[in-house]
Amino acid sequence: MISTVITEISGSGSFQSPRSPQASQMAPYLSISVTDPAKMGNGVQAYISYKVTTKTNLPDFQGQEKIVIRRYSDFVWLHDHLFEKYKGIFIPPLPEKSTVEKFRFSAEFIEMRCRALDVFINCIASHHELQKSEDLRIFLEADEQTMERARAQETSIFKKKPSDLMQIFKDVQSKVSDVVLGKEKPVEESNPEYEKLKHYIFELEDHLAEAQKHSYRLVKRHRELGQSLSDFGKAVKLLGTSEGNSLGKAFSDLGAKCELQSIKLQKEAHNLLMNFEEPLKDYVRAVQSIKATMAERANAFKHQCEMAETIKFKEIDINKLRLMRSDKLAEAEREYEVLKVEGEEAGERFKTIARLMNEEIVQFQEQKTLDIGVALHEFAKGQAHLANSVAEAWRGLLPKLEACS
Numbered sequence: 516m517i518s519t520v521i522t523e524i525s526g527s528g529s530f531q532s533p534r535s536p537q538a539s540q541m542a543p544y545l546s547i548s549v550t551d552p553a554k555m556g557n558g559v560q561a562y563i564s565y566k567v568t569t570k571t572n573l574p575d576f577q578g579q580e581k582i583v584i585r586r587y588s589d590f591v592w593l594h595d596h597l598f599e600k601y602k603g604i605f606i607p608p609l610p611e612k613s614t615v616e617k618f619r620f621s622a623e624f625i626e627m628r629c630r631a632l633d634v635f636i637n638c639i640a641s642h643h644e645l646q647k648s649e650d651l652r653i654f655l656e657a658d659e660q661t662m663e664r665a666r667a668q669e670t671s672i673f674k675k676k677p678s679d680l681m682q683i684f685k686d687v688q689s690k691v692s693d694v695v696l697g698k699e700k701p702v703e704e705s706n707p708e709y710e711k712l713k714h715y716i717f718e719l720e721d722h723l724a725e726a727q728k729h730s731y732r733l734v735k736r737h738r739e740l741g742q743s744l745s746d747f748g749k750a751v752k753l754l755g756t757s758e759g760n761s762l763g764k765a766f767s768d769l770g771a772k773c774e775l776q777s778i779k780l781q782k783e784a785h786n787l788l789m790n791f792e793e794p795l796k797d798y799v800r801a802v803q804s805i806k807a808t809m810a811e812r813a814n815a816f817k818h819q820c821e822m823a824e825t826i827k828f829k830e831i832d833i834n835k836l837r838l839m840r841s842d843k844l845a846e847a848e849r850e851y852e853v854l855k856v857e858g859e860e861a862g863e864r865f866k867t868i869a870r871l872m873n874e875e876i877v878q879f880q881e882q883k884t885l886d887i888g889v890a891l892h893e894f895a896k897g898q899a900h901l902a903n904s905v906a907e908a909w910r911g912l913l914p915k916l917e918a919c920s
Contacts, residue, residue, distance in 0.1 A: 545640050546570040547655070549633040552625045555586075562586050563625055565632060569655045575647075581656050587612070589654065590632055592666050596650040597639070602811050602864070603871030604645065605879060607638035608800035623785075627793060634797060704816045709869075712876060713809065720802045727799055730792040734784050741780030748773025765919045772912050776905055783901045787894065794890040798883060805879070812872060815865040822858040829854055 551566040569581045590609055598606045610631035618624050639645045653665065748770040755766025829851045836844040 543573055544571060545573060545646065547633075547636050547640050549629055549636060552629045554620055561620070562588075563620070563628065565629060567636070567655065575652060577656050583655065583657070583662075584659055585654070585662070587628075587632075588666060589662050590635065592662070593639070593650055593654045594635075597645060597648060598807070600648070600650070601645060602815070603808065603868035603875070604642070605801070605804050605808055605875045606645075607635045608797070608804045609635055610800070623788075627789070630789065630793065631797065703813060716802060716805055716809070720799070720806075723795060723799045723802060727792060727795040730787070730795055734787045734792055737780050737784035737787060741777045741784060744773045744780065745777035748777065762919050765915050768912060768915055772908050776908055779901060779904055783897055786897050790893040790897070791890050794886060798887070801879070801883075805876075808868075808872060808875075812865070812868045815861070815868050819858075819861040819865045822854070822861045826851070826854050826858050 546569070548568045549565050550568065552563050553565075555562055555564050564584050564586050567583050567585050569576070569583075570579060572579055594606060594609050597604075610628055639648075639651060645651065654662070657665070750770075751766050751773065752770030755763040755770065757763075758766060829847070833844065833847050833851055836847055
């Protein structure tokens with residue numbers, strides 16, 4: 516299922532859904548869709564490309580519509596750039612790469628990947644800060660050769676493979692976990708509200724992971740039951756061939772109903788996967804992004820404290836040099852002034868990250884409540900429709916079976 520999110524930019528810079536097509540034509544808007552996945556190349560060099568279509572009337576873009584071809588590594592490029600440049604903002608997560616070769620190019624995996632990339636890019640486009648990013652405009656408008664050169668020019672963290680990046684995030688998450696659980700006592704802010712936030716995030720991660728695990732089991736159960744019904748239906752139809760006309764016809768009808776219900780169960784399994792399990796998985800990944808931002812905040816606080824300590828020691832050194840009337844005093848005072856500037860910058864950096872995180876968590880909680888509510892509603896609606904359909908199918912078959920019995 517490919518979703519296209521159209522956002523209308525209000526005068527305050529926030530994003531709202533347009534009330535009508537006419538309204539979206541008048542107000543600033545940005546619409547992005549990721550569609551048409553296609554396999555490119557062969558063997559170990561094979562990859563999936565995606566068509567990224569942008570429609571907008573924002574003046575910063577080249578035109579009202581632009582279509583480019585992107586691959587997964589281009590999305591990684593955008594994610595990593597935003598993560599480095601927008602500290603304190605929760606960068607939307609990317610879907611994981613499949614490490615199992617036989618699943619990499621399966622139709623279902625490609626559909627899920629395409630959907631997740633569509634969600635990723637639209638989350639960025641609907642964010643009042645991230646949508647202004649020059650990197651986003653490059654991603655949406657640059658030709659393939661330009662994007663390839665941009666990827667090739669990366670250094671430091673961007674040169675690392677996705678597996679390396681995942682390990683970095685795992686190390687970061689482990690470190691933050693140790694801090695929360697009290698296994699490690701680094702320099703960290705003693706803020707009751709922030710402690711409450713950390714506890715909430717780690718608890719949410721556990722609950723989401725548990726829900727997603729059981730949603731996976733639900734999908735698996737529907738598929739297994741569907742397959743069992745299909746196999747049973749075929750066996751009953753074969754059994755009917757050895758019976759008389761009326762009983763044989765009843766067996767044939769029963770087998771056909773089983774096969775029909777099997778198709779419905781398989782369809783509902785797919786709906787569960789795309790509309791229930793995948794949204795839950797999106798939020799499991801989103802929590803990982805929040806934890807990475809928490810690690811950046813912890814590093815910023817630690818750096819601020821280290822700078823304050825360095826400045827304090829430098830002040831002691833300067834006082835000693837003054838008492839000694841040392842000729843090194845002037846140089847020490849110059850170093851002190853440089854340290855003061857760096858200390859102020861470190862303090863401002865931490866304050867900015869903390870402020871942005873406070874704003875982001877409020878938006879995250881509001882959106883989570885909305886999205887999870889929609890996913891649960893779709894789940895209940897799908898199950899109710901399936902139950903009614905199954906009941907009606909068996910109910911219609913009962914008179915024929917009763918006549919035979």
